[in-house]
Amino acid sequence: MFKIKLHWQILIALVLSVLFGFFFPQYIEYVSWLGDLFLRALKMIIVPLILTSIISGVSNIGDAQNLGKLGLKTILYYVSTSLAAILVGLTFVNILQPGVGADLNFNKNVSELGLVSDSLGNIILRMVPTNIFDALVSADMLAIIFFSILIGFFITKIADEYKNPLINLFNGGFELMMKLTSFIIKFTPLGIFGIVAVVVAENRASLPEIAGRLSIYMAAVLGGLLFHAFITLPLFLKFVGKVNPFAHAKAMSTPLLTAFSTSSSSATLPLTLNAVENNCGVSNKITSFILPLGATVNMDGTALYECVAAIFIAQAYGIELSMIQQAVVVFTALLASIGAAGIPMAGLVMITVILSAVGLPLEGVGLILAVDRILDMCRTTVNVWSDSCGAAIIAKTEGEQLLVNAS
Ligand code: ASP
Numbered sequence: 001m002f003k004i005k006l007h008w009q010i011l012i013a014l015v016l017s018v019l020f021g022f023f024f025p026q027y028i029e030y031v032s033w034l035g036d037l038f039l040r041a042l043k044m045i046i047v048p049l050i051l052t053s054i055i056s057g058v059s060n061i062g063d064a065q066n067l068g069k070l071g072l073k074t075i076l077y078y079v080s081t082s083l084a085a086i087l088v089g090l091t092f093v094n095i096l097q098p099g100v101g102a103d104l105n106f107n108k109n110v111s112e113l114g115l116v117s118d119s120l121g122n123i124i125l126r127m128v129p130t131n132i133f134d135a136l137v138s139a140d141m142l143a144i145i146f147f148s149i150l151i152g153f154f155i156t157k158i159a160d161e162y163k164n165p166l167i168n169l170f171n172g173g174f175e176l177m178m179k180l181t182s183f184i185i186k187f188t189p190l191g192i193f194g195i196v197a198v199v200v201a202e203n204r205a206s207l208p209e210i211a212g213r214l215s216i217y218m219a220a221v222l223g224g225l226l227f228h229a230f231i232t233l234p235l236f237l238k239f240v241g242k243v244n245p246f247a248h249a250k251a252m253s254t255p256l257l258t259a260f261s262t263s264s265s266s267a268t269l270p271l272t273l274n275a276v277e278n279n280c281g282v283s284n285k286i287t288s289f290i291l292p293l294g295a296t297v298n299m300d301g302t303a304l305y306e307c308v309a310a311i312f313i314a315q316a317y318g319i320e321l322s323m324i325q326q327a328v329v330v331f332t333a334l335l336a337s338i339g340a341a342g343i344p345m346a347g348l349v350m351i352t353v354i355l356s357a358v359g360l361p362l363e364g365v366g367l368i369l370a371v372d373r374i375l376d377m378c379r380t381t382v383n384v385w386s387d388s389c390g391a392a393i394i395a396k397t398e399g400e401q402l403l404v405n406a407s
Contacts, residue, residue: 021200038191057288058152099315
């Protein structure tokens, strides 16, 4: 039977949702439940998926030396690509100077965002949960990941009679969650239709005005994101991983479109895991370690965005940042992207970390609120793209044969 491929179904759903949201905003309540239902289903599987995938991944990696080597490569990849992204952002924002002469009357009240500046030490401290059940219940990703890595590692240290059934249990649990994921993925086009139609309907009236006032700022963020996604990361793929960037992008089309639509790396994670494993051919051992971690920690798009936004705000307030201050922005943008959760708008809230580090007014966030949603969609896509590139590159350096090898 003739069947349209999933990524085409999603693209069609995207186009239809934009048209629907734009022309029939009064009927939006009839379709919004589709998006809510889809997101609920994704969120339903996130915690058990992360838990089982990391525990099974780490316990299958086995000894401390292998784990250490893989961990080191992973961190090296995360930090180098995030820094590259930030530097691209820094260049774009310094060339385009979007904040110079920006309209400060545009300030909105930010108190309802509940902005609190998280100290850098706190971000690290938060990784260790005081109560793991609390962390599971509140879906505190960093804490769950940290705990799962420890469990996965120490399972390999106990006697065989306990170790084997436990490893089997978590491997089985992971298989089960992936089966469930494949089922939920089938509904992606419908879910995306619901989500995007609502976003378009809500922002419809203000779109032209917003685009007019903040267009240079948006151009700086989008230009940087495009550069990073289409030039920097493909170069990494091709030369470090010997992976064909086009084949890899094609293999990743479903999670990338989902990341764009949901603005959430975490919600997209089940689809990312599925695509990197089944379409790119990366082993479960590697995906189950790198992707859940990447969805929370490795956010190139967010890092770039943080840097551009902070400097835009400084420019708008007429504050000239010294070289040292710009270096502080780069460093804190990296930490903010690590600390940001993989959920919509997390990056916006994390900007307060940078603003307070360089002594800029927190109200500055009000300047960029209006266009955050659209930029969030784009930076989340880059976040997921970078995670998937990292998984492929690291798999290749570990000697795996992929389905997306460079020709
Ligand atoms: N929404 C982004 C993500 O999930 C995080 C951010 O707000 O920058 O990857």
